[in-house]
Amino acid sequence: MDYTEIKEKMSKTIDNLTEKLSEVRAGRANPSILNKVRIDYYGTPTPINQVAGISVPEARMIMIQPWDVSILKEIERAILASEIGINPNNDGKVIRLVFPELNEERRKELVKEIKKYAEDAKVVIRNARRDGIDKAKNMQKDGEITEDELKVAETEIQKITDKNVEEIDKIVLSKETEIMSI
Numbered sequence: 001m002d003y004t005e006i007k008e009k010m011s012k013t014i015d016n017l018t019e020k021l022s023e024v025r026a027g028r029a030n031p032s033i034l035n036k037v038r039i040d041y042y043g044t045p046t047p048i049n050q051v052a053g054i055s056v057p058e059a060r061m062i063m064i065q066p067w068d069v070s071i072l073k074e075i076e077r078a079i080l081a082s083e084i085g086i087n088p089n090n091d092g093k094v095i096r097l098v099f100p101e102l103n104e105e106r107r108k109e110l111v112k113e114i115k116k117y118a119e120d121a122k123v124v125i126r127n128a129r130r131d132g133i134d135k136a137k138n139m140q141k142d143g144e145i146t147e148d149e150l151k152v153a154e155t156e157i158q159k160i161t162d163k164n165v166e167e168i169d170k171i172v173l174s175k176e177t178e179i180m181s182i
Contacts, residue, residue, distance in 0.1 A: 001145065001153045003160060006132040010125050010164040017121040017168060021175045024110060029062045029099050031055075039078040041071060048075060060099040069093065102179070110179050118172040122165055129161040 022032040031054045038045040048054065052066040052075065066072055069092075076095055079088045089096040102110070136153040139145045145153070 001136055006128050006160060009128040013121050013124045014167055017117055018171060020117050029056045029060050031062055033084050037078050037082045039074045062097040064095040107179050111176050114172055114175050118168050121168050125161055125164050129157055132157045
Protein backbone atom coordinates (compact mmCIF):
# COMPACT_ATOMS: atom_id res chain seq x y z
CA MET A 1 0.00 0.00 0.00
CA ASP A 2 1.16 3.52 -0.82
CA TYR A 3 1.22 6.00 2.08
CA THR A 4 2.40 9.12 0.19
CA GLU A 5 -1.09 10.66 0.02
CA ILE A 6 -1.54 10.33 3.79
CA LYS A 7 1.96 11.67 4.48
CA GLU A 8 1.38 14.66 2.17
CA LYS A 9 -1.94 15.53 3.79
CA MET A 10 -0.40 15.36 7.26
CA SER A 11 2.65 17.33 6.15
CA LYS A 12 0.46 20.09 4.70
CA THR A 13 -1.46 20.21 7.97
CA ILE A 14 1.77 20.75 9.92
CA ASP A 15 2.88 23.42 7.42
CA ASN A 16 -0.46 25.22 7.85
CA LEU A 17 -0.13 25.06 11.63
CA THR A 18 3.40 26.44 11.48
CA GLU A 19 2.23 29.30 9.27
CA LYS A 20 -0.70 30.08 11.59
CA LEU A 21 1.57 30.08 14.63
CA SER A 22 4.05 32.42 12.94
CA GLU A 23 1.23 34.93 12.62
CA VAL A 24 0.43 34.81 16.34
CA ARG A 25 1.72 38.01 17.87
CA ALA A 26 4.08 36.98 20.64
CA GLY A 27 5.40 40.34 21.83
CA ARG A 28 8.29 40.29 19.39
CA ALA A 29 8.08 42.01 16.05
CA ASN A 30 7.53 39.37 13.40
CA PRO A 31 6.88 40.55 9.82
CA SER A 32 4.87 37.40 9.06
CA ILE A 33 1.86 38.85 10.92
CA LEU A 34 1.47 41.11 7.88
CA ASN A 35 1.23 38.16 5.47
CA LYS A 36 -2.55 38.24 5.30
CA VAL A 37 -2.82 42.06 5.13
CA ARG A 38 -3.62 43.23 1.61
CA ILE A 39 -4.02 46.73 0.22
CA ASP A 40 -5.96 47.90 -2.80
CA TYR A 41 -3.12 48.76 -5.18
CA TYR A 42 -4.48 50.03 -8.49
CA GLY A 43 -7.59 47.91 -8.06
CA THR A 44 -5.75 44.71 -7.15
CA PRO A 45 -5.55 43.25 -3.62
CA THR A 46 -1.79 43.18 -3.06
CA PRO A 47 0.26 41.92 -0.08
CA ILE A 48 2.10 44.71 1.73
CA ASN A 49 5.49 43.05 1.18
CA GLN A 50 5.04 43.52 -2.59
CA VAL A 51 4.59 47.30 -2.36
CA ALA A 52 6.88 48.16 0.54
CA GLY A 53 10.07 47.23 2.31
CA ILE A 54 9.42 45.61 5.68
CA SER A 55 12.15 45.63 8.31
CA VAL A 56 12.53 44.98 12.03
CA PRO A 57 14.86 47.73 13.36
CA GLU A 58 14.16 46.82 17.01
CA ALA A 59 12.90 43.71 18.80
CA ARG A 60 9.40 45.14 19.23
CA MET A 61 9.01 47.27 16.10
CA ILE A 62 8.23 46.66 12.44
CA MET A 63 8.96 49.41 9.96
CA ILE A 64 7.09 49.52 6.65
CA GLN A 65 8.57 51.76 3.97
CA PRO A 66 6.41 51.88 0.82
CA TRP A 67 8.18 52.28 -2.50
CA ASP A 68 5.39 54.63 -3.55
CA VAL A 69 4.69 57.14 -0.73
CA SER A 70 1.19 57.81 -2.11
CA ILE A 71 -0.02 54.41 -0.79
CA LEU A 72 1.02 55.15 2.81
CA LYS A 73 -2.57 55.92 3.89
CA GLU A 74 -3.85 52.80 2.11
CA ILE A 75 -1.34 50.61 3.99
CA GLU A 76 -2.29 52.26 7.27
CA ARG A 77 -6.00 51.67 6.58
CA ALA A 78 -5.38 48.01 5.69
CA ILE A 79 -3.41 47.41 8.91
CA LEU A 80 -6.18 48.97 11.01
CA ALA A 81 -8.82 46.87 9.22
CA SER A 82 -6.80 43.63 9.59
CA GLU A 83 -7.42 43.29 13.33
CA ILE A 84 -3.79 42.47 14.21
CA GLY A 85 -4.29 44.64 17.27
CA ILE A 86 -1.57 47.23 16.63
CA ASN A 87 -2.06 50.87 15.75
CA PRO A 88 0.26 52.05 12.98
CA ASN A 89 2.32 55.21 13.49
CA ASN A 90 2.60 57.15 10.23
CA ASP A 91 5.27 59.87 9.94
CA GLY A 92 4.66 60.67 6.27
CA LYS A 93 7.46 58.44 4.95
CA VAL A 94 7.25 55.17 6.89
CA ILE A 95 4.79 53.33 9.09
CA ARG A 96 5.98 51.96 12.39
CA LEU A 97 4.19 49.17 14.23
CA VAL A 98 5.23 49.09 17.88
CA PHE A 99 4.42 45.88 19.72
CA PRO A 100 3.47 46.39 23.38
CA GLU A 101 4.86 44.17 26.12
CA LEU A 102 2.61 41.20 26.79
CA ASN A 103 1.03 40.93 30.21
CA GLU A 104 0.50 37.55 31.89
CA GLU A 105 -3.21 37.42 31.05
CA ARG A 106 -2.60 38.07 27.34
CA ARG A 107 0.15 35.42 27.27
CA LYS A 108 -2.25 32.84 28.68
CA GLU A 109 -4.86 33.80 26.07
CA LEU A 110 -2.27 33.35 23.31
CA VAL A 111 -1.30 29.93 24.66
CA LYS A 112 -4.99 28.89 24.65
CA GLU A 113 -5.29 30.12 21.06
CA ILE A 114 -2.19 28.14 20.06
CA LYS A 115 -3.49 24.98 21.72
CA LYS A 116 -6.77 25.38 19.84
CA TYR A 117 -4.84 25.61 16.54
CA ALA A 118 -2.91 22.49 17.55
CA GLU A 119 -6.07 20.56 18.36
CA ASP A 120 -7.59 21.55 15.02
CA ALA A 121 -4.45 20.28 13.28
CA LYS A 122 -4.60 17.01 15.23
CA VAL A 123 -8.22 16.53 14.13
CA VAL A 124 -7.15 16.89 10.49
CA ILE A 125 -4.32 14.38 11.10
CA ARG A 126 -6.74 11.90 12.68
CA ASN A 127 -9.15 12.34 9.77
CA ALA A 128 -6.32 11.56 7.35
CA ARG A 129 -5.54 8.43 9.41
CA ARG A 130 -9.20 7.37 9.33
CA ASP A 131 -9.39 7.93 5.56
CA GLY A 132 -6.21 5.90 5.05
CA ILE A 133 -7.45 3.02 7.18
CA ASP A 134 -10.84 3.09 5.41
CA LYS A 135 -9.06 2.95 2.06
CA ALA A 136 -7.00 -0.03 3.24
CA LYS A 137 -10.14 -1.81 4.48
CA ASN A 138 -11.85 -1.24 1.15
CA MET A 139 -8.79 -2.61 -0.65
CA GLN A 140 -8.94 -5.71 1.57
CA LYS A 141 -12.67 -6.03 0.94
CA ASP A 142 -12.07 -5.83 -2.82
CA GLY A 143 -9.39 -8.53 -2.54
CA GLU A 144 -6.49 -6.21 -3.48
CA ILE A 145 -4.67 -6.89 -0.21
CA THR A 146 -4.79 -9.69 2.35
CA GLU A 147 -5.92 -9.40 5.95
CA ASP A 148 -2.29 -9.51 7.12
CA GLU A 149 -1.40 -6.66 4.74
CA LEU A 150 -4.36 -4.73 6.15
CA LYS A 151 -2.96 -5.12 9.69
CA VAL A 152 0.48 -3.96 8.47
CA ALA A 153 -1.13 -0.97 6.72
CA GLU A 154 -3.11 -0.02 9.85
CA THR A 155 0.06 -0.24 11.96
CA GLU A 156 2.07 1.82 9.47
CA ILE A 157 -0.66 4.48 9.20
CA GLN A 158 -0.79 4.67 13.01
CA LYS A 159 3.01 5.14 13.15
CA ILE A 160 2.80 7.98 10.61
CA THR A 161 -0.04 9.55 12.62
CA ASP A 162 1.84 9.27 15.92
CA LYS A 163 4.95 10.85 14.35
CA ASN A 164 2.94 13.81 13.03
CA VAL A 165 1.02 14.34 16.29
CA GLU A 166 4.36 14.31 18.11
CA GLU A 167 5.67 16.92 15.65
CA ILE A 168 2.63 19.13 16.35
CA ASP A 169 3.23 18.83 20.09
CA LYS A 170 6.88 19.87 19.65
CA ILE A 171 5.95 22.90 17.52
CA VAL A 172 3.29 24.01 20.01
CA LEU A 173 5.58 23.52 23.01
CA SER A 174 8.23 25.63 21.29
CA LYS A 175 5.77 28.44 20.54
CA GLU A 176 4.31 28.25 24.06
CA THR A 177 7.80 28.53 25.56
CA GLU A 178 8.52 31.51 23.32
CA ILE A 179 5.35 33.30 24.45
CA MET A 180 5.73 32.60 28.15
CA SER A 181 9.43 33.55 28.28
CA ILE A 182 9.26 36.94 26.57
